[in-house]
Amino acid sequence: MDRRGLLGGAAGAVALTVWPAAITAATGAPPREVLTVAAFPLVDEIGRAAKARWQALHPDVELRILTRQYVDHHTAMTTALSTARGLPDVMALESSFVARFARGTGLLDLNQAPFGAAQYRERLVRYAYDQAITREGAMVAMPTDIGPGTMLWRADILQRAGVDGAAIGRSWDDYIAAGQRIKATTGAFLVSTVVEMKDILIRSGLKAGEGLYYDQDSRALADTPRFERAFEVALRARQLGLDAKLTTWTNEWAEGFKRGTLATALSGAWLVGQLANWVAPDTRGLWRAAHLPEGANAAYGGTFYALPRQADAGRRALAWDYIRLMTLDAAQQLAAFKQQDAFPALRETHDDPFFDAPVPFLAGQPARRLWREAAGRIQAMPVHRQNAFAEEVVSTELDNVLTGRKTIRQALADAQKLLTRRALR
The missing domain is CATH 3.40.190.10 (Periplasmic binding protein-like II)
Known part of the structure; x- marks a missing residue:
């Protein structure tokens, strides 16, 4: 991220x-x-x-x-x-x-x-x-x-869809419901890829001493409710056709912003500068910023x-x-x-x-206040030496779920085995 x-x-x-x-x-x-x-x-x-x-x-x-x-x-x-x-x-x-x-x-x-x-x-x-x-x-x-993480949303797209931008991220259910309405009325996708949703959800609700993929005793955490919910939300959004299935930072991804086919983006606050300077400068004034859905905090x-x-x-x-x-x-x-x-x-x-x-770029919104608040709420996560490997495994298993090759339970169980085996090295 x-x-x-x-x-x-x-x-x-x-x-x-x-x-x-x-x-x-x-x-x-x-x-x-x-x-x-x-x-x-x-x-x-x-x-x-x-x-x-x-x-x-x-x-x-x-x-x-x-x-x-x-x-x-x-x-x-x-x-x-x-x-x-x-x-x-x-x-x-x-x-x-x-x-x-x-x-x-x-x-x-x-x-x-x-x-x-x-x-x-x-x-x-x-x-x-x-x-x-x-x-x-x-x-x-x-x-x-x-x-600090933020959600960006296109005011013009949400207005055409009759969606309240201030309420779109109150919960993940609200976010997905808004995506359904946006897709039905404007044809725009809610997000470029459901991976953005997964990345936030696996970083939400961590307990003391937990890292992203391992706890402080190197126990793997893939087969836990946190990852299960992340996979469930991502799969639901994919099944409803709410993501454009784009790889971030590709030409196709940039075109989605330029052409107005992406209604929101879940990313770091720095994305505003990238949109303004080279990705989609002509969309100046159309975007607004908010906290991540459900008040999540992610770096x-x-x-x-x-x-x-x-x-x-x-x-x-x-x-x-x-x-x-x-x-x-x-x-x-x-x-x-x-x-x-x-x-x-x-x-x-x-x-x-x-x-x-x-x-x-955000029509004069003083959005840096939001990002400052988010920065103060983000919790430090212990970084495990096998995090890079774990990220690859979890991403592969999510793809297996999204393409129907595995159920969520099987995918997370398989990820747990691989992460546990790697931690013992």
Whole structure:
């Protein structure tokens, strides 16, 4: 549930792999001190925009942002950590990769001296901070932006259908009933894919100590009422023909927004910026924002900064200065929010007047207030090392249900077996 990987291709970034050693070989003279930051699209733009602020702090240190596409970036960082070759001083990580990278010992514990990240806990959105804490208590990365969930709805489509946008998400039953009316009267689909519904429902109603797919004792949670309800709602919506069966971020998905065949979207708040800037700018003023159905709270991605343990220790203090600039400087956090829709993880920014300002794409609705409220309600979930595998299994089993190859009970029982077996490895 993130935008970074999906926006990688759209951002059209070019990989920059020119390291200081290459400059020395080309010019015959060593460069001045260089701090390297490995990032992926949009995060790299935020870093480049911060260069002036960095130079004011460290005028003798060049800041070099190294960009790769989302998948290539995380693959390269995995290789660099395992081989200790080509390591940057600072690496950006999308939230879904934090737990995977924390399995080993490749990242420094930022709670330890000289960093002392624990002192900043109350300044950061709680769930984002806690997401980077390992079971052993180490903090392997600092959050810089988050993705509070929201429901977007097309005012013109709902008006033609006679549906009250303010009430459409009171419950999942109301949401589906509204979808039936919208489809019957306008022909528009309620949502691009029922997977969006499943993704929210499996994140709703978690108990203390539960992660998304495993509890704190590594017990699998697929065969539970939470997943059963998620599959039931998704199957019901599919059987009623309410989703367009589109893969998110494809050309067909974008066309659905442009042509007005999608009445709602369940995603991160950052989707507003993507619709406004490149997906469907001509729909400006037609959209409104609300909380997710039934008041659900879900996080859609986010970005963290980490320090590779085997990177050059001589630049470690500089690297930590860069992380603090990008995560703890209110002016920098607000600039990234205004320029790239990177919702701040720094709580002290949330009182800025910008949160009360109208959002032009949403016909002037001050929607950032909603997203701020959602961010404060999201609960941290323990991130298990097998979450990526579990996500693939659950998605496959949902597809088996939607295509009629399995019943919900059989699909979840099979998922439970696979997740349990994997947890024992």
